[in-house]
Amino acid sequence: MPSYTLSVLSELLYDQLDNNTGLYPQAQITGVLNDATRKLNNLTGLEENTVNVTTTAGTLVYSTPSGVFIPTKLYFQGKELQKASLREIGTRFRNWAIQSMPTFGPIARWAPIGLNQFVIHPFDSVGGNTIEVQGVAPITPMASSGDTVTLDDDLVPTLIDYCRGRTMLKIGGRAFAGASLSYQAFIREVKELIPWAGMVFPRYFVESAQENAEGRSAT
């Protein structure tokens, strides 16, 4: 995927904002672009990474390794482990906490405990084996004009359009209401790319009364 510098993305966004650097200072633009990229990363897993974890004898609960922010897939001996909730594992295998590998077969499933930990079943009674943890890597925010972020070309116009609406939140009124509809287009585009089962997007609409509303005045 191509890389975009902060400078290029800022220019694209300023083009949409009539190059109004007085109302929209660079610090704000940088913040909006970074936050939008992080939003996109959380939603779609833009930045991926795989990190190995070595099993410890008798350990059920492992910490998510650094370098992975949201674990998405786990592999053991080349096979993808089934992702389940802890509750599903607990109700399906009543003695799950005392079922170990190799007696109960190889590690077959995992369950996240929030972001920072995960449980494996059956656990490894010997230790020293490798679990590959694949997941979303955290985004390094852009700070100077040459800093880059990797983005799909097709997504850039939608992202910039969303950023325009987001930035114009400060002026409110009709102009913001109109621009904020870009959030709907953003959702439509991103929906197809989401790896999270069960993700529900909130409804967003613009009240017709708001289309004629006055903006907030700059003081």
Added chain:
Amino acid sequence: MSITVQNIYDTICFDLLEDGGLVLGIVTLQQFYDLLNLTILDFCKRSGLFQRIYTQDVIQSQGVYSIPDDLMEIRSVWLAGRWLPPATQRQLNDAIRNWRTITDIPRFYYTDGIGLSSLGLAPAPNYTGASIVGGYQYDSFSASCNPGPVTLNPAQHRDLTVVATRKPTTQVSALTDPIPLIPDDFASQALPFGVLERIFSGDNELKDEQASLFCGAQFTEAINVGVAISGEPEAVE
């Protein structure tokens, strides 16, 4: 480098047309801290992204146990490695005769009618079970919290284990404070919207229904990503 309260503050100042800082008095710095603390708590509670496993001894004939202050919403309870279903006291009255007075292997847990930060086992256990290593707690953020060899000997595993949503143990009160619990990738793009939604929907000069709707949708979206990641079906539209 982790983000601080200052980063959230700067974002909000831009959005309130007070680029240099909150000086107009419509929203004061203290109000900002209060709203941010509320938003952090709300995000932790609703997203389910921050959970902790806590293990403790069970004591013969003791039905009610306290849970640590940094846990708020119980997600699942395990006794001797077995999942315990939740129940209300009313359901227990129908399910187990004299459950308040007898002792046996607990079959359910309940949290209603016993106060906050407490958990009840029904019926009360008829045995005393040592926790894994003297009732310690384990947590991914501390090296000393390695879960260790917990289940090699099932006889050692007669303890009570609780998985619960974490809440911050400290409140932010200065711009230099770090954001508790929430990692940068969620904090920077979700928390400003939670604070702004409250400001724009408040009874003040900044009241703006459309801006409040927009910020509310963004904040809810971030929560719903958390719900989807943690695999718990609580997302809202």
